[in-house]
Amino acid sequence: MALSLTYKAATSVPVEIEGLTPDAIRAQPLGDIERFTIFHGNEKLPLAEMFDVSGDASDGRIDMHGDLSGVHWIGAHMQTGEIRVHGNAGRHVGSEMRGGRIDVDGDASDWVGGEMRGGAIHVRGRAGHLIGAAYRGSARGMRGGVILINGDVGNEIGHTMRRGMIAVGGNAGDMTAFNMIAGSVLIFGQCGIRPGAGMRRGTVGLFGNPRTELLPSFRFACRTRPQVLPLMFRRLRAWGFEVPETLDGEQFDLFNGDLVAIGRGEVIRRHASDN
Numbered sequence: 001m002a003l004s005l006t007y008k009a010a011t012s013v014p015v016e017i018e019g020l021t022p023d024a025i026r027a028q029p030l031g032d033i034e035r036f037t038i039f040h041g042n043e044k045l046p047l048a049e050m051f052d053v054s055g056d057a058s059d060g061r062i063d064m065h066g067d068l069s070g071v072h073w074i075g076a077h078m079q080t081g082e083i084r085v086h087g088n089a090g091r092h093v094g095s096e097m098r099g100g101r102i103d104v105d106g107d108a109s110d111w112v113g114g115e116m117r118g119g120a121i122h123v124r125g126r127a128g129h130l131i132g133a134a135y136r137g138s139a140r141g142m143r144g145g146v147i148l149i150n151g152d153v154g155n156e157i158g159h160t161m162r163r164g165m166i167a168v169g170g171n172a173g174d175m176t177a178f179n180m181i182a183g184s185v186l187i188f189g190q191c192g193i194r195p196g197a198g199m200r201r202g203t204v205g206l207f208g209n210p211r212t213e214l215l216p217s218f219r220f221a222c223r224t225r226p227q228v229l230p231l232m233f234r235r236l237r238a239w240g241f242e243v244p245e246t247l248d249g250e251q252f253d254l255f256n257g258d259l260v261a262i263g264r265g266e267v268i269r270r271h272a273s274d275n
Helices: 030-034 228-238
Strands: 003-007 037-040 043-046 051-055 061-065 082-086 101-104 120-123 143-149 163-168 184-187 203-206 219-224 252-257 265-270
Touching: 030 051, 184 228
Parallel strands: 003 061, 061 082, 082 101, 101 120, 120 143, 143 163, 163 184, 184 203, 203 265
Antiparallel strands: 003 051, 037 043, 219 252, 252 265
16 A cells, blocks of 8 residues: 555645655654655645645555645655656656656656656656756756656756656757757657757757757758667657657658767757758
């Protein structure tokens, strides 16, 4: 039986539950979990002040219920186990996580998977800015793991990411994969301006229509059917992420860049006959 947390607060002040992860509370009795310290603004409170707590944490799963769009740092730093959010979630979902799985049935805010190092996050709605990105002043962003967003996302996703994969089923904002070091970012909807700006290595896939214009510092290499794409698409579908079947047999245009940086990155863009 999973641990069940039902959000009962009615407040506009941010609530932070950083550190409340399956691995951190797995061996704790219910009474100790109810006394787990969270923050309501700058005020420390026990978890039970904001949540109804029931069930058992020993199986490594936490089910969270209610509109948690004002609850931040869900699953931050988790290493094992599973968290399921039956609704919306706030900022920093899965921030710096190293393992385990987080599912959000609704929308999430900014910084999903910020600097994460392992594990998987699947948001079935929309998400905000800076998905899998580096925090300001950090040398690296996401360093491993998988982030799947079914809906639209904001700006600067994959900022300075080092490893891992981000897949977006909807549209993305500007500066996707800005300063990317390595890894993969796949956008299946439309993409904003300057994708891959400053990227050194890694792969950016732009699969939406109309096609996204690239910076002049990217050089066309060839028209191709990369053998890796069907493998990546198959893997995404196995994770429950929808990939249009029309992409399986298409041709793609391969560009190298960003030539203002090392220039060993690649952008795979959907080909059109007027290219």
